Amino acid sequence: KAGVTQTPRYLIKTRGQQVTLSCSPISGHRSVSWYQQTPGQGLQFLFEYFSETQRNKGNFPGRFSGRQFSNSRSEMNVSTLELGDSALYLCASSLARAGIYEQYFGPGTRLTVT
């Protein structure tokens, strides 16, 4: 079974621009979660989508948004980029049913904002 895929793998943007990242979950997984990872803050939860609905949300400003499509693929968008948005963005997919909550991570998208 193919794992979680994320595109693009690397991205360089300038301040003020916006960016869209994509995530394809493991086949059959309906939950997709997004995380931001930086050396100083560790792994921080952005949001989780299940069946096209945002089910949980972390403490990030409204510049960070996401959506999920009917095939469970998900995108996240960051508008008006700031230097501090430079990070590794990870998505993780999960069956999220019947007490099974294991999350499997994709390779991540490394975003650099200059």
Next chain:
Amino acid sequence: QKEVEQNSGPLSVPEGAIASLNCTYSDRVSQSFFWYRQYSGKSPELIMSIYSNGDKEDGRFTAQLNKASQYVSLLIRDSQPSDSATYLCAVNNNNDMRFGAGTRLTVKP
């Protein structure tokens, strides 16, 4: 108080020894617990999950859970240099997953 706490390390053990990694969590109703391994420059990889009090063994790895003490640990037996990585503890409550900051483990040959 952080929701999930881990010693940041670094934890250094000699090859062949037992590495012991610890994690405490604050949400008493947390339901499921996970250990991830993350190599430098890579994404986290799930290595253990545990849902009930007690021990769960998988190869060289043993996860231990004590819900009364809000404590979960990971033991790595016969540590190898390839085990050198950052280990992340994660706690899930109703699909809300929280991660610790990770413990950096170095296994010296």
